[in-house]
Amino acid sequence: MSVLSSLVGPLGPGPLGAAPLAASADMAEYVPVLVMLVFALLFAALNLGLSFVLGKKAPSNPVKDAAYECGMPPLSEAHQRFSVKFYLVAILFVLFDIEVVFLYPWAVYFQQMPAFLFFEMLLFIGILLLGWWYVMRKGAVNWARE
Amino acid sequence: MQQWLDDLIAGTAWLQALPTGLVYTIGILVACKLILLFSSLLAGEVVWLERRVSGRMQARIGPNRVGPQGLLQFLADGVKLLSKEDVIPATADRPVFVLAPILVYLGAFAAFCVIPFGYGLVAADMNVGLFLVLAITSIEVVGVIMAGWASNSKWAVLGAMREVAQMISYELPLGLSALAIALLAGTLNLTDIALQQEGWLWNWYVFRGPFAFAAFFLFFTAALASLKRAPFDLPEAESELVAGFHTEYTGFRFAIFFLAEYSAMILFSMLAAVLFLGGWSPGFPVDLTGPAARWIGFGILFAKTAFLLFVMIWVRWSLPRFRIDKVMYLCYKVLLPLSVVCVLGLSLQVLLGEVLWGDQSAFGRWLMGLGVHGGIR
Numbered sequence: 001m002s003v004l005s006s007l008v009g010p011l012g013p014g015p016l017g018a019a020p021l022a023a024s025a026d027m028a029e030y031v032p033v034l035v036m037l038v039f040a041l042l043f044a045a046l047n048l049g050l051s052f053v054l055g056k057k058a059p060s061n062p063v064k065d066a067a068y069e070c071g072m073p074p075l076s077e078a079h080q081r082f083s084v085k086f087y088l089v090a091i092l093f094v095l096f097d098i099e100v101v102f103l104y105p106w107a108v109y110f111q112q113m114p115a116f117l118f119f120e121m122l123l124f125i126g127i128l129l130l131g132w133w134y135v136m137r138k139g140a141v142n143w144a145r146e
Numbered sequence: 147m148q149q150w151l152d153d154l155i156a157g158t159a160w161l162q163a164l165p166t167g168l169v170y171t172i173g174i175l176v177a178c179k180l181i182l183l184f185s186s187l188l189a190g191e192v193v194w195l196e197r198r199v200s201g202r203m204q205a206r207i208g209p210n211r212v213g214p215q216g217l218l219q220f221l222a223d224g225v226k227l228l229s230k231e232d233v234i235p236a237t238a239d240r241p242v243f244v245l246a247p248i249l250v251y252l253g254a255f256a257a258f259c260v261i262p263f264g265y266g267l268v269a270a271d272m273n274v275g276l277f278l279v280l281a282i283t284s285i286e287v288v289g290v291i292m293a294g295w296a297s298n299s300k301w302a303v304l305g306a307m308r309e310v311a312q313m314i315s316y317e318l319p320l321g322l323s324a325l326a327i328a329l330l331a332g333t334l335n336l337t338d339i340a341l342q343q344e345g346w347l348w349n350w351y352v353f354r355g356p357f358a359f360a361a362f363f364l365f366f367t368a369a370l371a372s373l374k375r376a377p378f379d380l381p382e383a384e385s386e387l388v389a390g391f392h393t394e395y396t397g398f399r400f401a402i403f404f405l406a407e408y409s410a411m412i413l414f415s416m417l418a419a420v421l422f423l424g425g426w427s428p429g430f431p432v433d434l435t436g437p438a439a440r441w442i443g444f445g446i447l448f449a450k451t452a453f454l455l456f457v458m459i460w461v462r463w464s465l466p467r468f469r470i471d472k473v474m475y476l477c478y479k480v481l482l483p484l485s486v487v488c489v490l491g492l493s494l495q496v497l498l499g500e501v502l503w504g505d506q507s508a509f510g511r512w513l514m515g516l517g518v519h520g521g522i523r
Contacts, residue, residue, distance in 0.1 A: 032259045033282075052371055082307055
């Protein structure tokens with residue numbers, strides 16, 4: 001959470017000359033988030049505990065405990081290597097998502113100096129789109145090709 | 147929230163005797179408990195709504211026995227699921243298997259704390275609200291891949307891989323189309339975003355020009371995909387992957403996945419209503435920030451949320467499922483460039499509004515995404 005706040009810290013006071021919120025720099029703002037996380041954890045854990053108490057307990061057997069494979073005994077481990085396409089998607093995500101994160105402070109401050117920020121961002125998005133064009137030409141998401 | 151508690155303390159004698167920190171703590175706990183009740187009960191009702199609507203669309207009745215019109219069906223289902231046996235496959239990775247549904251629920255639920263349910267009806271009124279919603283909901287991805295991998299079942303692994311690829315890909319158009327609204331609003335605080343859409347219908351961000359209109363549909367489509375709703379429900383496509391990443395989950399562990407899915411639906415519907423459909427604005431100028439009026443605002447926001455939820459269900463029972471490569475194609479080749487165009491178009495709109503009309507004229511303010519009352523709060 002401290003990572004998050006340091007990441008978005010500079011966004012503190014709202015633009016348009018508005019007064020900053022009373023507790024904007026205060027970590028106390030994040031207390032409800034923490035409480036919600038704990039509540040979610042408790043809710044799930046309590047219900048699972050309740051289900052453990054109330055639930056039926058039948059003797060186990062190897063067939064019941066096997067992983068589902070259409071009624072047949074599993075032939076092999078499911079932990080196998082998977083297609084490289086998924087790695088490619090993950091790398092693309094990291095690339096583009098960081099751009100999106102960079103765009104957020106830009107968007108929040110845009111109205112304060114629109115002309116300057118617009119052309120700056122045109123450059124940034126231009127480079128981004130160049131990369132996007134390259135990735136698409138390489139067929140990175142063209143899964144149907146093979 | 148804090149202001150509300152301050153008012154409460156000032157108006158009640160016995161609260162003033164207590165230490166302020168204690169009142170704050172209890173206030174936050176009560177607020178979070180209320181949100182938990184709201185989201186879990188409403189998720190149950192959305193399950194009921196889904197079953198009723200799908201029943202109607204398939205010319206049958208749907209559940210109508212438990213309670214009036216079957217409204218209490220989810221309670222009966224909950225009791226049934228609680229009394230079911232909890233089976234964990236022998237080959238599963240037990241700690242990860244057990245932790246996964248809790249993480250998924252965490253990601254779907256915790257983001258509710260920054261959603262304003264009405265003016266001031268928000269647990270954590272923070273400047274990074276929109277950003278925090280996107281950050282917390284991406285915890286869900288971790289839970290999903292943990293569930294799929296720990297199950298040690300081929301269906302689960304395939305479903306989880308697909309789902310993670312889909313969810314992280316669609317986070318890009320989702321983030322960018324939400325960014326378009328941050329650009330108009332000049333803030334990430336969801337209460338402020340809603341306040342700037344007060345006044346007449348054309349002040350809603352969805353109606354502020356063609357790019358904002360397109361951004362709403364991009365947001366909704368990307369939200370459908372990252373919620374793994376049909377037509378993007380590849381990860382749990384019944385006809386090909388059994389049940390996807392939760393194939394091996396039984397009893398209440400499965401119910402928690404289910405609850406998380408519907409909670410996330412409610413979350414994104416509310417977010418879309420706040421970002422694009424004016425929040426609690428009814429479409430004509432009326433002040434809904436008073437202590438009693440804000441509950442009317444909550445009702446209006448709730449109606450918009452319910453409508454969007456209905457649209458999600460409607461889409462599910464109307465459209466056939468995509469193929470996984472088409473889903474990826476749609477994301478990277480259609481939605482991503484379109485949302486970049488939306489962001490650039492909106493920034494050009496703001497620039498033009500500022501240069502040609504300025505923030506003193508009504509049209510200039512409309513173009514720049516500013517509210518009727520000038521600044522923010």
